[in-house]
Amino acid sequence: MDFSGVANQEIQSLISEGIQLWSTSQEVLEQQALKELEILAEEARDKQPPVIFDLKKASPEEHEPNSSEHESNSLEPDPNSPEPDDDSGSDYIPSDAELAERQPTRRKKGRLKTASKRKPAATLKVTDDALEENYQARLEQYYTRLEQELQAVGPSEGKDYKKLKGGLKAPKDAWNKLYEYQKEGVYWLWELHQRSSGGLLGDEMGLGKTVQIIAFFHALQYSRPISNHCKYVGLGPTIIVCPATVIHQWVKHFHEWSPEFRVVVLHQSGTHQGQKAKLIAEGNRNKAILITTYAAVLKYKGNLCEHSWHYLVLDEGHIIRNPSAKVTVAVKELRTPHRIMLTGSPMQNNLTELWSLFDFTNPGMLGNLAVFTEHFANPILQGGFANASPMQEATALSVASTLKNVISPFLLRRMKTDVKDHIQLPHKSEQVLFCSLTEQQRDIYKDYLMSEHVNNILGRGAKRWRSDNFMKGHLLMAITALRKICNHPDLFIHDEGDDVAPEENFGNYKNSGKMVVVSALLKIWRKQGHRTLLFSQGRIMLRIFEAFLQQHGYKYLKMDGATSVGSRQGLIDTFNQDVSYQVFLLTTRVGGLGVNLTGANRVIIYDPDWNPATDSQARERAWRIGQDRPVTIYRLLCAGTVEEKMYQRQVWKQLLSNKVLIDPTTNKFFKSSDLFDLFSLPESPKASIETANIFRESRVKIMEKIKRNETPDVDESEKVRAMRALARKISQSLTKEPAIDAYRLELEEERQQKLQEKAKLKHLTAQELVEFNRLKTAVREDEDKNTLDGDVAGGSFEEALERSSKSAALYRKITTKQIRPSELKALKAKGRKRRCSMSPDTSGKIDGQLVKGLVKRETKAPPKRHKPSKGDYILEHLFSKKGVAAALEHESVLRGGQRQQSLKVRSHADEKAVQALDALKKSRRLKEWKW
């Protein structure tokens, strides 16, 4: 094996940075082993060139390229075409998967049949105002429309603007359209403006950060403040840097919310064709709003730096979270007094990232990185580990609170739950599904774990991998290989170098446990009329899905890094407007950032990223303003595999982020995995759900959930009928499979235990107990037959008895040992009679077919029981049959506990926090803006 590519200079320095970052103590270092790998992967992806490995079996899936500026005429790029040039558009969060995936792959021609000759969907192009005639024509149209509207409503009632707090004026129409929290956001931006300060608008994804910025600029234009520090009246020339995919979304929003601004796009998808230097100079002179990408900032840095800008806005600003990345350094060089960052994920992996973001918005405010790391990042991190001492915990709490106070004035972050009084968002349910591997997958996974490669890593590497870049390269490759097996074994088996052309059966969905689950989900959702966003990290995996969707007759769209930027907005609009598209295939990095995809109400995140924000960003595409249907999100993981460890790391990072941004008392970190954990696979799928056991309280108890009716869904009888018919068909196929319905068994066991306990307590005689059990069996038989629609079945044995007052009396007698044998006999006979009298239509069958896998539904709800929801519960129950071993409520996993510290410990911790703040102040070098 040749790993020469691993040891390139860039990676070397990245690794040592990573190590320094965490090297606070030997113990912490041990616990950070995996984190270093992630840092290495994340950072290396920011920096080109990528690592080159040539381990045959571990060669990664084709990488998802940058959401580049690569143009193509087709909506369906040629799968064999070379990857777009990375220099053309590094505008999205890189992930470690890409690091490995970004290898030059020798792809076999026609390896995967994806019948890419589909007719491209119609695209709706948004034009910018770079051309004077376009701009004037648009203004003309706008004024004409305005006049017509004014004539329609009669003479104007007076001013068209509103005087607001603090001297701010805003156009009435636009202001009235804002939600209350958005108005607060505009005031906050206004305050920052008056202080000539920058800030980070960190509202959760989909709450309208774009809209708030535009409304603020509009208000600024109306307010025309005159300041000694500023040479502009109103809004001066402004740059907005964003991911390529959302350039046209920005233009659209400006045209809609503030049509008078001149918006020009500095990007090859814009209308300007000539020299970019000229566009920049003219834009600056005309006080235009220049919308561009992070890649373009790197490319035209020289030209952009020739001018001063009034405002610089970074959309999805977390892209500059690596302080030493070229793009971070470049945006900081742009000359402007007002730096605003927009991001729904201010902190993703570690506190250094937070430092990097604030060092852009408020240069120097958090001191220098070394001091910040020593006095803030490290203590917070150390105190968060499960094995931290009380002193470390208290110090972490104090320091985190201090840090929160320092950044608070410059950070405005509202979560959807905070603004639920202002906006009406439908219910969202998010679950993590632990899927079983197929037999083939399991065998391949195990074989790989026992391979010489993994043996070497565990044997030699475990001791020295922290200091050995070469070993780190091996480790990354091994993890990539395991992830590929989890996604689809063919990604691993049929890699380049394999002699057999696997065209025919390549990507068969039945060979992947997760794909089987996806297949079942899509089938049901199609019938229910739900529309799905299906996110995966790799482009080949998307192609496998593409082939699957074609085979099964789904109408779909696809967007990945090879989709031309110019056609992306068109695809998004097409999906949102044309309900005949059932599925939108997206790579997490291109489709997961910034876009509005409210046309979908179901989201599947097929493979986890190390970075929790990447997955969160993806899920938020559907659950945002504009969504009017309940949204269900499923994150799929292969139980017991490296994917489960990745999910644990996600939770770990999320809790660290919450500690600083939301609640410093969040304390529920856990130890990171060691190497042996990563390279292991429990024998039984049931035993493999480690995460579900750690977060027991977050487990989705399907039956309970149904009883509580937590996921109200569309209550349309037609859909329910269609769903039943489908359920019948699926259940027929399911009953042939020897899958274990874990939840049902669990609940049955619980009930049995409860009854036995009761019987024991009441000291029934042996004979009574026998009768009791017989009766119980009879009732259970009824239940089995009445799994759906049965008006006799449902509930526990006690409930069945309590249905009539007579039975209730008998039941009480049994439990209080007062029953006579004759009464018991009568009761038993009644149970039989009831069974016999059941009509075929209500006997637990759906449309005449027995549905064994379904949970029951009652037509006559007994007292205190809610009518079950008619939507997802059937689905949830089917999961178990399709190899889902457990499910967790993601939000509930993230809820951290709180701990109290003793007074003495607290005061010591507070002292540490004061010292940290002093150190930070000393290291500050605040920059005064001079025009």
Ligand SMILES: Nc1ncnc2c1ncn2[C@@H]1O[C@H](COP(=O)(O)OP(=O)(O)OP(=O)(O)O)[C@@H](O)[C@H]1O
């Ligand atoms: N006051 C409003 N009235 C109507 N629509 C709104 C309003 N505010 C926001 N929206 C709509 O909500 C959607 C989400 O807004 P926007 O894209 O600005 O969110 P965001 O916070 O920037 O999201 P992300 O972090 O994902 O980029 C958009 O379609 C936008 O038009």
